[in-house]
Amino acid sequence: MTKKIDDWHDDVPDNNANEEDDEIIWVSKSEIKRDAEALKDLGAEMVDLGNNSLDKLPLDEDLRDAINLAQKIKKEGRRRQMQLIGKMLRSRDIEPIQTALDKLKNRHNQQVSLFHKLEILRDRLVEEGDDVIPSVLDLYPEADRQQLRALIRNAQKEKAANKPPKSYRQIFQYLRELAEGQG
The missing domain is CATH 1.10.60.30 (PSPTO4464-like domains)
Structure with missing residues (x-):
């Protein structure tokens, strides 16, 4: 069985049609690390605040407990707790927290x-x-x-x-x- 030229054309995938479906945004490892570091820094800022200031931030109970614990811990345990806070912030919308923190600083x-x-x-x-x-x-x-x-x-x-x-x-x-x- 031989194929005609027109039949060959039908077997070739149409790249333009797949481009819209396959729009994947590639993020470099460095950018992911920078974002994670920024979230840890945000967490560190919150840990340095007093209770009155923390009350003004829109924090859920788990995150608030983690911050309170970090305020009590020293040395290596504190570093690990800061990493946990950064990890917790990755799964949250930090925009309201950042806005409230900026208002406090201002x-x-x-x-x-x-x-x-x-x-x-x-x-x-x-x-x-x-x-x-x-x-x-x-x-x-x-x-x-x-x-x-x-x-x-x-x-x-x-x-x-x-x-x-x-x-x-x-x-x-x-x-x-x-x-x-x-x-």
Whole structure:
């Protein structure tokens, strides 16, 4: 039995039809390792958080228990527990966890920035005295001018006498309370 040319054509697979079915995305071993390492790093970040911060993350009970255990373990056991946490994260949607963690970090960065601004304002108050009080009242209209003046005067006396900076710290505390009252 001999085949005609047209019959041979029917036996050859059509590559274009199979390309759509066989779209396999190849991932290199290195990329898999990088992803696994990133998940371990995410787990390590969560292990370093305190309980109040962990409560703000959307964690299931198993993952939370694994993190709590890692916080208690030391040395080699901790390393293995971190690997387990990374492995557990591979089977979970980490997007909500990462988003909540980013919000926590941003809140921390904002607080550090606010504290830095308050420290600068406190230093100006102690150095320049009553001349800076109007700018504080512009920022915080509910501030008590007399209380600020007394704190500034006491801080200047403490500084001149080389005494512990009690009033200096009280100025910062007062400014922080005013700032938190606005937020």
